[in-house]
Amino acid sequence: MREQGCRPALSLLKVRDVARRFSSGTLALQGVDLAVERGEFLSLLGPSGCGKSTLLRLIMGLEAPDAGAVEWGRLRPRIGVVFQEPTLMPWASVLDNVALPLRLQGQGRDERQRAARAAIDLVGLGGFERAVPRELSGGMRMRVSIARAFAGKPELLLMDEPFAALDEITRLRLDDELQALARDQGLTVLFVTHSVFESVYLSTRIAVMSPRPGRITASLPIERTATGAAFRASADYARQCGAVSAILAEAMAGAA
Known part of the structure; x- marks a missing residue:
């Protein structure tokens, strides 16, 4: 897995060499390693069907891995969950x-x-x-x-493509509101998306996943020199969107 930049030493949770195979025989995840640090906004970015939602369900405890483990830090945090549909x-x-x-x-x-x-x-x-x-x-x-x-x-908010079905204007507004809420409440957020632009805007770090069987191929910190609309309009935002898009394309090509 490609690592860029430094991360704090204390992890809220660690996913270690996790694999998940469905009853149909489909191997959804293989060799997944991921650390989630306290206070970060971490996006899982990858194409549809790469196992992002499956990984989230393993972390929620709704499913169990077939290999590897999900390990918590000192104490398992209080978890909030937001799905793609409001349910x-x-x-x-x-x-x-x-x-x-x-x-x-x-x-x-x-x-x-x-x-x-x-x-x-x-x-x-x-x-x-x-x-x-x-x-x-x-x-x-x-x-x-x-x-x-x-x-x-x-303390930990898990979000599975919560804004994917919304129109663009509403989605941008909720991105702004979510980012402010997470910052003001001191939350750790693990956010599933297949949008490069949304992941760069929201995140402090992005974990890129390969197509099925999903694994983490890169972990990239996001640099912010502005906030809100000013960040979206900045050259730094465009540059990082381009860099993340290239890494995602590389991951997809490598799995082809």
Whole structure:
């Protein structure tokens, strides 16, 4: 795996030589090594079908590797998860959707509603607590999903292509909001995407994956000389998008 730049010594989690084979016989992942450091925004970048989502499910604990291991640091952190689809209960209010994980954890009504209202305010949906999903735009429904993940006060946020189905304008706005939330809350984020432009904009580091069977072929820190729209318009952003695109193309060619 190509490494560029230095990383802190203390890892939040490490994926060591992980392989995953589906019951169909398809080898989805092989020899995956990845360290996730506290406080970083790490994007998993690769083509569709390369095993990005599978790797995320292994880290979530929804699946077990066939070889290798997912190892946590001193303590397993509190984890929040945001999927590509908001997966909201269509009959329930925004408040009840956001409070659902807290109710499943056994929190009392007043406590979970306080936490849910705080998370709703955090994502800019104050005033929509009583709305149901059909009354919201796609971007607003995704904000509800993010609020639900934030309600449990996660230390690690796992996001599986959360903005892929949204229009470009909404996606850019949510990229900005997510980046600010992660920074302000001191979160570690592991973000799955197949967009070079999104990964460079959001991340402090990008891990590039090869086509199936997926493995990490490069790890690149992202340099920031500006923030927000100024970064998107900068020569540094364009240069790094070009560099990441070239490395992704190299990984795909090597697997051909």
